Amino acid sequence: WPTPSGITEETAKARCQHELSTFNQLGSKCAHMVNTTLQFCVTDIQYTDSYDMLRMAVESLTSVCQIELATDPVNYVVTPDGSSALKAAISTDVCSVACFQNGRCENGTCVWNNGYLG
DSSP: OOOOOTTOHHHHHHHHHHHHHHOOTTTTGGHHHHHHHHHHHHHHHHHHSSTTHHHHHHHHHHHHHHHHHTTOOGGGGEEEEOOEOOEEETTTTOOHHHHHHHHHHHTEEEEOOOOOOO
């Protein structure tokens, strides 16, 4: 540190923390994973000397969290046909990170701000 372009470790950590806290839709369900993801995010910035990986860090946290939550039977519901399905709040109600940059997530559907399309 700093990177060749001048990014400091503190700046990288602040940017990663902001992204992870702003776009983490699963909130406290996987809070224990945030520190590890934060470390990977900061390391990515250090090695790439850019912030291009920020969105990927959030997507990674969301995916790993969903996989972990899917292993717990308490996160399933019985559907009308009698089968089990992962709760929507953990699966289908989760939007991509891109949605939050120019819109909002409503039950898994991105509602884009005026002038933006997904």
